[in-house]
Amino acid sequence: MSSHFQSSNLNSLPTPDVQILTSNGLRIPAHTGILASVSPVMENIIDRPHKHHSSEIIIPIPGVPCEAVSAFIQFLYSSRCSEEELEKYGIHLLALSHVYLIPQLKHKCSKAVGQRLAIENVVDVLQLARLCDSPDLYLKCMKMMANSFKAVEKTEGWKFMQENDPFLELEILQFIEEAESRKKRTKRHREEQRLYMELSEAMDCLEHICTEGCTTVGPCDLEPREKRDPCNKFSICEGLQLLIKHFAECKNRVNGKCSRCKRMWQLLRLHSSICDRTDSCRVPLCRQFKLKMQLEKKGGDTLWRLLVKKVASARAMSSLSLPKRKREEQRETIHDHGIRNFRL
Ligand SMILES: [Zn+2]
Ligand SMILES: [Zn+2]
Ligand SMILES: [Zn+2]
Numbered sequence: 001m002s003s004h005f006q007s008s009n010l011n012s013l014p015t016p017d018v019q020i021l022t023s024n025g026l027r028i029p030a031h032t033g034i035l036a037s038v039s040p041v042m043e044n045i046i047d048r049p050h051k052h053h054s055s056e057i058i059i060p061i062p063g064v065p066c067e068a069v070s071a072f073i074q075f076l077y078s079s080r081c082s083e084e085e086l087e088k089y090g091i092h093l094l095a096l097s098h099v100y101l102i103p104q105l106k107h108k109c110s111k112a113v114g115q116r117l118a119i120e121n122v123v124d125v126l127q128l129a130r131l132c133d134s135p136d137l138y139l140k141c142m143k144m145m146a147n148s149f150k151a152v153e154k155t156e157g158w159k160f161m162q163e164n165d166p167f168l169e170l171e172i173l174q175f176i177e178e179a180e181s182r183k184k185r186t187k188r189h190r191e192e193q194r195l196y197m198e199l200s201e202a203m204d205c206l207e208h209i210c211t212e213g214c215t216t217v218g219p220c221d222l223e224p225r226e227k228r229d230p231c232n233k234f235s236i237c238e239g240l241q242l243l244i245k246h247f248a249e250c251k252n253r254v255n256g257k258c259s260r261c262k263r264m265w266q267l268l269r270l271h272s273s274i275c276d277r278t279d280s281c282r283v284p285l286c287r288q289f290k291l292k293m294q295l296e297k298k299g300g301d302t303l304w305r306l307l308v309k310k311v312a313s314a315r316a317m318s319s320l321s322l323p324k325r326k327r328e329e330q331r332e333t334i335h336d337h338g339i340r341n342f343r344l
Contacts, residue, residue: 018046018057020073022066028073032057038076039100061096068092075105086112091128098132110137117141119148123157127168145172146179196314199270199307203315205236206271209244210283217241219282243267273308274315 016029036043045059061069068089075081075093086093086109094109096102113125114137126141128134145152152158162169208214213222214237231237243264252258272289275281 016056018059020069021058021060021062022069023062023064024066026066026070027058028070030073030076034077035059039102041100042076064092064096065089068096072096072100072105075102079104081105081108083112087116090116091125094128094132094134094137098134106132106134110134113137114140117144119144119151120155121157122152123155123161126172127161127165130168142172142175143179146176149176192310193314196310197318199311200315200318201233201236202240202267203271203274203311205233205240206267207275207283208233209237209240214241217244240267270308270311273304274312 013031014033016031018030018032018035020028020030022028032046036046042059046057061072067085071081071085071089072093081093090109090113093105094113097105097109110129113128117125117140122141122144126138126145129137129141205214208231209217210219213219214231214234243260246260247253247264250258250261253261256262268283268285269289271283272286273293275283275286275290277286279287281287
Protein backbone atom coordinates (compact mmCIF):
# COMPACT_ATOMS: atom_id res chain seq x y z
CA MET A 1 0.00 0.00 0.00
CA SER A 2 1.16 3.50 0.58
CA SER A 3 4.87 3.99 0.74
CA HIS A 4 5.13 5.33 4.27
CA PHE A 5 4.56 1.87 5.64
CA GLN A 6 7.30 0.49 3.48
CA SER A 7 9.77 3.09 4.61
CA SER A 8 8.86 3.02 8.30
CA ASN A 9 9.55 0.04 10.40
CA LEU A 10 6.26 -1.87 10.26
CA ASN A 11 6.99 -4.04 13.25
CA SER A 12 7.50 -1.13 15.59
CA LEU A 13 4.14 0.45 14.72
CA PRO A 14 0.88 -0.65 16.32
CA THR A 15 -2.13 -1.60 14.22
CA PRO A 16 -3.53 1.38 12.30
CA ASP A 17 -6.53 2.93 14.08
CA VAL A 18 -7.54 5.63 11.60
CA GLN A 19 -8.31 5.73 7.89
CA ILE A 20 -7.71 8.67 5.62
CA LEU A 21 -10.38 8.75 2.94
CA THR A 22 -9.42 10.40 -0.35
CA SER A 23 -11.65 11.90 -3.04
CA ASN A 24 -11.63 8.77 -5.20
CA GLY A 25 -12.54 6.47 -2.29
CA LEU A 26 -9.03 5.27 -1.46
CA ARG A 27 -8.48 4.54 2.23
CA ILE A 28 -5.04 5.10 3.70
CA PRO A 29 -4.56 3.41 7.09
CA ALA A 30 -2.74 5.52 9.68
CA HIS A 31 -2.10 6.01 13.39
CA THR A 32 -3.94 8.57 15.49
CA GLY A 33 -0.94 8.97 17.79
CA ILE A 34 1.34 10.01 14.92
CA LEU A 35 -1.18 12.23 13.15
CA ALA A 36 -2.11 13.99 16.39
CA SER A 37 1.52 14.55 17.33
CA VAL A 38 2.43 16.33 14.09
CA SER A 39 -0.77 18.23 13.30
CA PRO A 40 -2.83 20.11 15.91
CA VAL A 41 -5.71 20.16 13.42
CA MET A 42 -5.62 16.36 13.07
CA GLU A 43 -5.45 16.15 16.84
CA ASN A 44 -8.69 18.15 17.11
CA ILE A 45 -10.44 15.91 14.60
CA ILE A 46 -9.24 12.76 16.36
CA ASP A 47 -10.24 14.04 19.81
CA ARG A 48 -13.71 14.96 18.64
CA PRO A 49 -16.39 12.56 20.00
CA HIS A 50 -17.15 9.95 17.35
CA LYS A 51 -20.49 8.31 16.71
CA HIS A 52 -19.35 4.73 16.76
CA HIS A 53 -16.84 4.26 19.56
CA SER A 54 -15.93 0.78 18.54
CA SER A 55 -15.25 1.50 14.86
CA GLU A 56 -12.16 3.06 13.34
CA ILE A 57 -11.97 6.82 12.90
CA ILE A 58 -12.23 7.99 9.29
CA ILE A 59 -10.79 11.34 8.26
CA PRO A 60 -11.87 12.43 4.77
CA ILE A 61 -9.49 14.68 2.81
CA PRO A 62 -11.46 15.58 -0.32
CA GLY A 63 -10.72 18.10 -3.02
CA VAL A 64 -7.14 17.05 -3.85
CA PRO A 65 -5.81 14.10 -5.89
CA CYS A 66 -5.36 10.94 -3.85
CA GLU A 67 -1.64 10.84 -4.72
CA ALA A 68 -1.28 14.24 -3.06
CA VAL A 69 -3.06 12.97 0.07
CA SER A 70 -0.80 9.94 0.10
CA ALA A 71 2.33 12.12 -0.21
CA PHE A 72 0.95 14.32 2.56
CA ILE A 73 0.43 11.42 4.98
CA GLN A 74 3.86 10.14 4.07
CA PHE A 75 5.33 13.50 5.06
CA LEU A 76 3.52 13.37 8.41
CA TYR A 77 5.30 10.07 9.12
CA SER A 78 8.72 10.74 7.67
CA SER A 79 9.07 14.55 7.37
CA ARG A 80 10.18 13.81 3.82
CA CYS A 81 8.80 14.56 0.42
CA SER A 82 10.36 13.76 -2.94
CA GLU A 83 11.13 16.41 -5.56
CA GLU A 84 8.85 14.57 -7.95
CA GLU A 85 5.94 14.80 -5.51
CA LEU A 86 6.65 18.46 -4.92
CA GLU A 87 6.69 19.06 -8.64
CA LYS A 88 3.45 17.18 -9.31
CA TYR A 89 1.43 18.05 -6.19
CA GLY A 90 3.21 21.15 -4.83
CA ILE A 91 0.09 23.33 -4.87
CA HIS A 92 -2.07 20.61 -3.26
CA LEU A 93 0.53 19.90 -0.62
CA LEU A 94 0.78 23.63 0.05
CA ALA A 95 -2.97 23.80 0.64
CA LEU A 96 -2.93 20.68 2.85
CA SER A 97 0.05 21.89 4.89
CA HIS A 98 -1.77 25.18 5.47
CA VAL A 99 -5.05 23.57 6.47
CA TYR A 100 -3.44 20.98 8.79
CA LEU A 101 -0.81 23.40 10.14
CA ILE A 102 2.41 21.68 9.05
CA PRO A 103 4.88 24.61 8.80
CA GLN A 104 7.89 22.57 7.55
CA LEU A 105 5.94 21.18 4.63
CA LYS A 106 4.40 24.56 3.93
CA HIS A 107 7.84 26.12 3.69
CA LYS A 108 9.07 23.36 1.34
CA CYS A 109 6.00 23.71 -0.88
CA SER A 110 6.10 27.51 -1.05
CA LYS A 111 9.68 27.25 -2.23
CA ALA A 112 9.01 24.44 -4.71
CA VAL A 113 5.93 26.15 -6.18
CA GLY A 114 7.83 29.44 -6.37
CA GLN A 115 10.61 27.77 -8.35
CA ARG A 116 8.13 26.41 -10.88
CA LEU A 117 6.20 29.63 -11.25
CA ALA A 118 5.22 30.43 -14.85
CA ILE A 119 3.26 33.13 -16.65
CA GLU A 120 0.44 30.62 -17.25
CA ASN A 121 -0.10 29.74 -13.59
CA VAL A 122 1.03 32.87 -11.78
CA VAL A 123 -2.48 34.22 -11.19
CA ASP A 124 -3.71 30.92 -9.75
CA VAL A 125 -0.64 30.53 -7.59
CA LEU A 126 -1.07 34.09 -6.33
CA GLN A 127 -4.60 33.30 -5.24
CA LEU A 128 -3.40 30.15 -3.53
CA ALA A 129 -0.57 32.03 -1.81
CA ARG A 130 -3.12 34.52 -0.51
CA LEU A 131 -5.47 31.80 0.73
CA CYS A 132 -2.65 29.86 2.34
CA ASP A 133 -1.07 32.96 3.83
CA SER A 134 2.32 32.42 2.20
CA PRO A 135 3.94 35.87 1.97
CA ASP A 136 7.14 34.78 0.16
CA LEU A 137 5.23 33.07 -2.60
CA TYR A 138 2.77 35.96 -2.79
CA LEU A 139 5.60 38.45 -3.31
CA LYS A 140 7.25 36.25 -5.91
CA CYS A 141 3.99 36.07 -7.90
CA MET A 142 3.46 39.82 -7.64
CA LYS A 143 6.98 40.52 -8.88
CA MET A 144 6.55 38.18 -11.81
CA MET A 145 3.29 39.87 -12.75
CA ALA A 146 4.86 43.31 -12.46
CA ASN A 147 7.75 42.26 -14.71
CA SER A 148 5.65 40.49 -17.35
CA PHE A 149 2.28 42.12 -17.05
CA LYS A 150 1.64 42.20 -20.81
CA ALA A 151 1.95 38.41 -21.02
CA VAL A 152 0.07 37.73 -17.77
CA GLU A 153 -2.84 39.86 -18.96
CA LYS A 154 -3.41 37.44 -21.84
CA THR A 155 -3.68 34.30 -19.70
CA GLU A 156 -6.95 32.55 -18.92
CA GLY A 157 -6.14 32.84 -15.24
CA TRP A 158 -5.99 36.62 -15.43
CA LYS A 159 -9.25 36.89 -17.40
CA PHE A 160 -11.04 34.63 -14.96
CA MET A 161 -9.72 36.50 -11.95
CA GLN A 162 -10.68 39.84 -13.50
CA GLU A 163 -14.27 38.69 -13.84
CA ASN A 164 -14.52 37.08 -10.43
CA ASP A 165 -12.26 38.99 -8.10
CA PRO A 166 -12.04 42.71 -8.91
CA PHE A 167 -10.47 43.41 -5.50
CA LEU A 168 -7.56 41.17 -6.30
CA GLU A 169 -7.18 42.85 -9.67
CA LEU A 170 -6.97 46.20 -7.89
CA GLU A 171 -4.44 44.82 -5.44
CA ILE A 172 -2.24 43.59 -8.30
CA LEU A 173 -2.48 46.82 -10.28
CA GLN A 174 -1.56 48.82 -7.19
CA PHE A 175 1.46 46.62 -6.57
CA ILE A 176 2.60 47.06 -10.17
CA GLU A 177 2.25 50.83 -9.95
CA GLU A 178 4.26 50.96 -6.73
CA ALA A 179 6.91 48.69 -8.23
CA GLU A 180 7.23 51.03 -11.21
CA SER A 181 7.67 54.10 -9.06
CA ARG A 182 10.16 52.22 -6.88
CA LYS A 183 12.13 51.39 -10.02
CA LYS A 184 12.05 55.03 -11.13
CA ARG A 185 13.24 56.20 -7.72
CA THR A 186 16.16 53.77 -7.77
CA LYS A 187 17.09 54.85 -11.28
CA ARG A 188 16.99 58.51 -10.32
CA HIS A 189 19.06 57.81 -7.23
CA ARG A 190 21.65 55.96 -9.32
CA GLU A 191 21.83 58.82 -11.82
CA GLU A 192 22.29 61.31 -9.01
CA GLN A 193 25.05 59.21 -7.47
CA ARG A 194 26.80 59.11 -10.84
CA LEU A 195 26.62 62.89 -11.12
CA TYR A 196 28.06 63.38 -7.63
CA MET A 197 30.80 60.90 -8.42
CA GLU A 198 31.65 62.75 -11.64
CA LEU A 199 31.76 66.04 -9.80
CA SER A 200 33.94 64.49 -7.14
CA GLU A 201 36.36 63.26 -9.80
CA ALA A 202 36.33 66.67 -11.44
CA MET A 203 37.29 68.13 -8.06
CA ASP A 204 40.24 65.73 -7.80
CA CYS A 205 41.36 66.65 -11.31
CA LEU A 206 40.97 70.36 -10.66
CA GLU A 207 43.24 70.12 -7.63
CA HIS A 208 45.71 68.01 -9.55
CA ILE A 209 45.82 70.44 -12.49
CA CYS A 210 46.27 73.43 -10.18
CA THR A 211 48.85 71.73 -7.96
CA GLU A 212 50.91 69.41 -10.17
CA GLY A 213 49.79 70.52 -13.55
CA CYS A 214 48.51 68.25 -16.30
CA THR A 215 49.41 68.26 -20.02
CA THR A 216 48.68 71.85 -21.01
CA VAL A 217 47.56 73.66 -17.87
CA GLY A 218 49.44 73.91 -14.59
CA PRO A 219 51.16 76.27 -12.18
CA CYS A 220 53.66 78.61 -13.88
CA ASP A 221 56.51 77.28 -11.79
CA LEU A 222 56.08 73.69 -12.95
CA GLU A 223 57.00 71.88 -16.13
CA PRO A 224 54.16 70.64 -18.37
CA ARG A 225 53.15 67.05 -17.67
CA GLU A 226 53.80 66.00 -21.28
CA LYS A 227 57.37 65.50 -20.24
CA ARG A 228 56.36 63.44 -17.20
CA ASP A 229 54.16 60.37 -16.62
CA PRO A 230 50.71 60.59 -18.20
CA CYS A 231 47.97 61.31 -15.70
CA ASN A 232 45.51 58.49 -14.97
CA LYS A 233 42.33 60.49 -15.29
CA PHE A 234 43.14 62.23 -18.51
CA SER A 235 39.64 61.90 -19.96
CA ILE A 236 38.43 64.28 -17.26
CA CYS A 237 41.58 66.41 -17.14
CA GLU A 238 41.44 67.04 -20.87
CA GLY A 239 38.00 68.63 -20.77
CA LEU A 240 38.80 70.50 -17.60
CA GLN A 241 41.96 71.97 -19.07
CA LEU A 242 40.04 73.19 -22.11
CA LEU A 243 37.48 74.74 -19.79
CA ILE A 244 40.15 76.49 -17.72
CA LYS A 245 41.79 77.85 -20.87
CA HIS A 246 38.48 79.10 -22.10
CA PHE A 247 37.70 80.67 -18.72
CA ALA A 248 40.99 82.58 -18.76
CA GLU A 249 40.46 83.98 -22.23
CA CYS A 250 36.69 84.39 -22.60
CA LYS A 251 35.44 87.93 -23.19
CA ASN A 252 31.98 87.16 -21.86
CA ARG A 253 33.17 85.73 -18.55
CA VAL A 254 32.40 88.81 -16.50
CA ASN A 255 28.91 89.64 -17.71
CA GLY A 256 27.68 86.09 -17.06
CA LYS A 257 26.58 85.42 -20.62
CA CYS A 258 28.84 82.44 -21.22
CA SER A 259 27.55 79.05 -20.07
CA ARG A 260 30.99 77.43 -20.17
CA CYS A 261 32.40 80.13 -17.91
CA LYS A 262 29.44 79.74 -15.56
CA ARG A 263 30.25 76.06 -15.35
CA MET A 264 33.89 76.73 -14.54
CA TRP A 265 32.77 79.26 -11.95
CA GLN A 266 30.54 76.64 -10.30
CA LEU A 267 33.36 74.08 -10.29
CA LEU A 268 35.70 76.58 -8.61
CA ARG A 269 33.01 77.46 -6.09
CA LEU A 270 32.33 73.78 -5.43
CA HIS A 271 36.03 73.17 -4.90
CA SER A 272 36.20 75.96 -2.39
CA SER A 273 33.18 74.59 -0.56
CA ILE A 274 34.76 71.19 -0.02
CA CYS A 275 38.41 72.27 0.22
CA ASP A 276 39.75 71.97 3.74
CA ARG A 277 43.14 73.51 3.08
CA THR A 278 43.58 77.07 4.26
CA ASP A 279 46.54 78.94 2.81
CA SER A 280 48.25 76.17 0.90
CA CYS A 281 45.52 75.60 -1.69
CA ARG A 282 46.56 76.48 -5.24
CA VAL A 283 43.15 76.29 -6.86
CA PRO A 284 42.20 79.73 -8.21
CA LEU A 285 39.65 81.75 -6.24
CA CYS A 286 39.50 79.12 -3.46
CA ARG A 287 40.22 81.68 -0.74
CA GLN A 288 38.00 84.35 -2.26
CA PHE A 289 35.02 81.99 -2.33
CA LYS A 290 35.74 80.96 1.25
CA LEU A 291 35.79 84.58 2.39
CA LYS A 292 32.59 85.26 0.52
CA MET A 293 30.91 82.27 2.15
CA GLN A 294 32.06 83.43 5.56
CA LEU A 295 30.49 86.80 4.92
CA GLU A 296 27.23 85.19 3.82
CA LYS A 297 27.45 83.03 6.92
CA LYS A 298 25.18 80.08 7.09
CA GLY A 299 22.34 81.57 5.12
CA GLY A 300 22.70 81.12 1.41
CA ASP A 301 21.27 78.45 -0.71
CA THR A 302 20.10 75.14 0.78
CA LEU A 303 20.31 73.29 -2.53
CA TRP A 304 23.91 74.34 -2.96
CA ARG A 305 24.76 73.13 0.53
CA LEU A 306 23.09 69.81 -0.23
CA LEU A 307 25.09 69.46 -3.46
CA VAL A 308 28.31 70.21 -1.59
CA LYS A 309 27.44 67.61 1.02
CA LYS A 310 26.66 64.96 -1.61
CA VAL A 311 29.84 65.61 -3.60
CA ALA A 312 31.90 65.57 -0.41
CA SER A 313 30.43 62.21 0.56
CA ALA A 314 30.89 60.81 -2.97
CA ARG A 315 34.49 61.92 -2.69
CA ALA A 316 34.89 60.23 0.66
CA MET A 317 33.42 57.06 -0.82
CA SER A 318 35.76 57.08 -3.82
CA SER A 319 38.78 57.72 -1.63
CA LEU A 320 37.87 54.60 0.30
CA SER A 321 37.57 52.43 -2.78
CA LEU A 322 40.23 53.83 -5.12
CA PRO A 323 43.87 54.52 -4.53
CA LYS A 324 44.44 58.24 -4.30
CA ARG A 325 46.25 59.95 -7.10
CA LYS A 326 49.88 60.30 -6.20
CA ARG A 327 50.43 63.79 -5.04
CA GLU A 328 53.69 65.58 -4.52
CA GLU A 329 54.46 65.15 -0.90
CA GLN A 330 55.58 68.63 -0.22
CA ARG A 331 53.34 71.43 -1.23
CA GLU A 332 54.76 74.88 -1.41
CA THR A 333 52.92 77.46 0.58
CA ILE A 334 51.87 80.07 -1.86
CA HIS A 335 49.30 82.65 -1.04
CA ASP A 336 46.67 83.57 -3.49
CA HIS A 337 46.57 82.01 -6.90
CA GLY A 338 44.56 83.81 -9.46
CA ILE A 339 44.04 82.34 -12.88
CA ARG A 340 46.94 84.46 -14.21
CA ASN A 341 49.47 82.45 -12.21
CA PHE A 342 48.85 79.55 -14.57
CA ARG A 343 50.66 78.24 -17.57
CA LEU A 344 48.01 77.99 -20.22
ZN1 LIG B 1 45.59 65.21 -15.39
ZN1 LIG C 1 33.27 81.81 -21.51
ZN1 LIG D 1 41.07 74.96 -2.21
